[in-house]
Amino acid sequence: MERWIRSLIIVVGMCFIIGYSYRLSAEEKPGGATTVPKIADGNAALGPNHPKIAPGASCNDCHQLKLDAKSSATQVFLYGEFFGKKPGEGIAPKERVWAEIVKVLRVMPLKRTYSLATSYNNAPLSTSAEFALDPEKKMLYGIHEIGTEKLMHIKNNPRVSLTWHREFESFATFLGLQVMGTAVLIDSTNPEFDKILDVAFPYESTGGQIPADADAQTRANIIKKYKDGMKAQMVISKITMEQVTILSADFTADGFRIAQRWKP
Numbered sequence: 001m002e003r004w005i006r007s008l009i010i011v012v013g014m015c016f017i018i019g020y021s022y023r024l025s026a027e028e029k030p031g032g033a034t035t036v037p038k039i040a041d042g043n044a045a046l047g048p049n050h051p052k053i054a055p056g057a058s059c060n061d062c063h064q065l066k067l068d069a070k071s072s073a074t075q076v077f078l079y080g081e082f083f084g085k086k087p088g089e090g091i092a093p094k095e096r097v098w099a100e101i102v103k104v105l106r107v108m109p110l111k112r113t114y115s116l117a118t119s120y121n122n123a124p125l126s127t128s129a130e131f132a133l134d135p136e137k138k139m140l141y142g143i144h145e146i147g148t149e150k151l152m153h154i155k156n157n158p159r160v161s162l163t164w165h166r167e168f169e170s171f172a173t174f175l176g177l178q179v180m181g182t183a184v185l186i187d188s189t190n191p192e193f194d195k196i197l198d199v200a201f202p203y204e205s206t207g208g209q210i211p212a213d214a215d216a217q218t219r220a221n222i223i224k225k226y227k228d229g230m231k232a233q234m235v236i237s238k239i240t241m242e243q244v245t246i247l248s249a250d251f252t253a254d255g256f257r258i259a260q261r262w263k264p
Contacts, residue, residue, distance in 0.1 A: 188231035
């Protein structure tokens, strides 16, 4: 009998410990339901007792993230004590930042090659793609082959990020930027397709050549053939620029910090 009582005490004790541990790892809701704990530390890592997770799953699939973005290095570059600037000092006017963005991106032949980041089902994808800036509408227009993986990503998750930078030589000549935005895909059935081609990807800017002695009809035929080929093979992405972070050594010549951020 004593052995049975001793065993019962051990079992009850183990149940208590397990139950208490589970309560520590979860927050109690009204009605007895539980939820996973919030994450408030950017360095949080999986513990040995964490349940198994499926490949591709991320923390924010289950946890509510409570991270302080102000502690990131980027925030220090932009607003904190950095490179001889006091907190809040050296921030360029919004118009000045946009002018620098246009100077960097609005180049001949109108377009630059970016690294484009997309994501679908927590699977990121980084690809190279050509984009042209429309400085009046503050849009980026990309041109892409039909059927590529990045287009499937964008259809299901329009949030994108792009980066461009000049080959690094020194901090005295550093130049690069990051764009955060939302993409919309435009195919050949959309009347906007032709208009964007004319603004962002005109025939001459793609390396096409029209004979110097070509008459108006010949010129029109060449451009029509080019547009028909683009419509048959390509899709345009129109990206609304929601945030641009630019690092340019040219800012320092005017007394501003090297890192600036623009939002519409």
